[in-house]
Amino acid sequence: MDGISAVAATPEGGVNRPALTPEDGQARAWLRQRFDDLGMRTVIDPIGNMFGILNLAGWDAPCVMTGSHLDSQPFGGRFDGAYGVVAGLAAAAAIREAHATGGFKPTANLVVCNWTNEEGARFQPSLIGSSVYDGSMALADAYAVKDGKGISVHSALGAIGYLGQGVAPRPRAYIEMHVECAPELERSGKTIGPFAGYWGATKIRAAVRGMQSHTGPTPMERRRDALLGAAYVMTELRALVDRAADVLHTSVGRIEAYPNSPNSVCSDIIMFVELRARNQTVLEWAEMEFGAIMDSAPAKAKTAGEILDIEYRRAGDFDKGLLDLVERVSAEQGFETMRLHTVAAHDGIRMTNVCPSIVVAIKSIGGICHNATEYSEPRDVEAGASVLLGSLWSLLLT
């Protein structure tokens, strides 16, 4: 981890490499050099995804893929993303050596990848590189995405020299190592956490409509206070969590208030609501319940609720065969496992649309993520790399 952690390191111990910045360019140059050192062929596709191909079974053979992303949140942590790439490089080095000594007959090549803009910090949405790769986002739409300063993805890719022309390899299986970004492995004391599935997320932009009036003389019973209406919505939304049949996360992270003057009753509130659940039925139940809250809670403040738009990401499962493989390899190596469900998005979720895919977690101390103090201990970093190597070994020989 030390090599890549030095690229755009921050004084707080993290890294600052938002997607397609010059710092991301430095991380990509570092990776290209590693590919060269390992005798891998580098392919850059049109959205800037990087693939290093280790020729084990001839250039026309199928492939098995691993990797993650080198971009980071602004002032993010060292492990989020980079760990999956570094673990892949370590596995490639070991497999290359075993292959050179003979007696090891792989039926596929090994590919290590670095997906463009996983984080979605500088450019929204997140997962742009793997979304273009799996066909869920058109290349032209991805190119047109702009950052807060109006710079497009196309222009930023060109500026760092990553508007590639290469044809991306399509693997027969994908495994991605990642830090957990949650505290469950640490609580359980177990070492390896294969994700059995991924949570769904429903993101809703909702409005409360009231009437602007004077905060002084307007009689209380005549007020139609949109901020008060929104407060009733938020407290009832939180109460859903305790009524849900399975785990449910709810949030309002962003609020916009109009006119937002100290002495005017708010006429309009916009809330950015998220519902997240492991179980798709719970997620749909929560959306229905939220609709009912939006019908009733604003009325307590003589205001009206309105759903402006909804974005869905369904809950789903990773590949059962890969889950079994990772658990078997971990057991053989003496590591205890715990099946997890990822709440955060990963490129490996997009890869379920392409081939059997799984994301496997190692411990994050305190579950801290998207923060410079994010940390995983050396023994966990090594355990994960070892399980990845064992699993890839098996997939390459299948």
Next chain:
Amino acid sequence: MDGISAVAATPEGGVNRPALTPEDGQARAWLRQRFDDLGMRTVIDPIGNMFGILNLAGWDAPCVMTGSHLDSQPFGGRFDGAYGVVAGLAAAAAIREAHATGGFKPTANLVVCNWTNEEGARFQPSLIGSSVYDGSMALADAYAVKDGKGISVHSALGAIGYLGQGVAPRPRAYIEMHVECAPELERSGKTIGPFAGYWGATKIRAAVRGMQSHTGPTPMERRRDALLGAAYVMTELRALVDRAADVLHTSVGRIEAYPNSPNSVCSDIIMFVELRARNQTVLEWAEMEFGAIMDSAPAKAKTAGEILDIEYRRAGDFDKGLLDLVERVSAEQGFETMRLHTVAAHDGIRMTNVCPSIVVAIKSIGGICHNATEYSEPRDVEAGASVLLGSLWSLLLT
């Protein structure tokens, strides 16, 4: 009213002239032209208050003052403030004419004024111009006040050319006409509503402190969601109204959220809270109760409440002699009166610290105020102007 209503008019029928914006500058230019047309001398003081002096008794004579403010809420109404200035100009025109025809021997000059930043929408607190004038706010403190973009009052005054050097006149009496901004006159069917007194207001800037985290994986029980904490505060604040021993108004008109990103739990919320009551004891009870809410409600979201600052305006009475005068003049002109108490702040409250002062209301349809649909009927607008003229006449001859 038509001339001033056209300055920064909005499609909805209101005006958009927050204090010291270019639009406020246009309204001031309009007023300056009216002063010139009426042969009045214009004085601009260091906080940008405008005074138009009609010389009736020689430049060394005492004066009687009327007026109000031309700044508005963002997308506010046409009458709030502007009516008092326009009624003053109409009275000045009539008195000037009467004076020119002779037989009228005033003992004082007439001053029509426009106070800077009555509304407190762009710059807080409200009543900055009259507060500097009556000495309750230091000029340097007023200059240092900044808007949401970091622009100071000093800089904004300079930008529109209203960093005046003039010496403000000090009157022997002050009458301000204003729309009621409440529905009591309309309900009673009476025409003129002199305010016998003014409600007290306690304005509190309060924070809720939580911790920034990811809205996805962070377990609900580990979240310290400042926006949710604020929602609990707002719903409990509203409930105080029903428990108060006498009429109480509560509001949160402005909210600031940090970091206000859709996928981060809010770390900090700032709320602009107002408590208003006719009865000073009820006001003090409400402040105490709000303190208790800030101690307990944020804890429901594992957050902490913090009072940042408090601004007090005690409940009080307007001048009894002026109240009698307005009632007598109204009766002579055939208008029924109803004694009111103003909940909203007016520059006339500050003027009680300078000289005998009163604010007199005319009807607002539906009690609507701080809204583009704010409206007073022509017959009420004229009745108020007529009572003002009669009252000023009496004060100028005293």
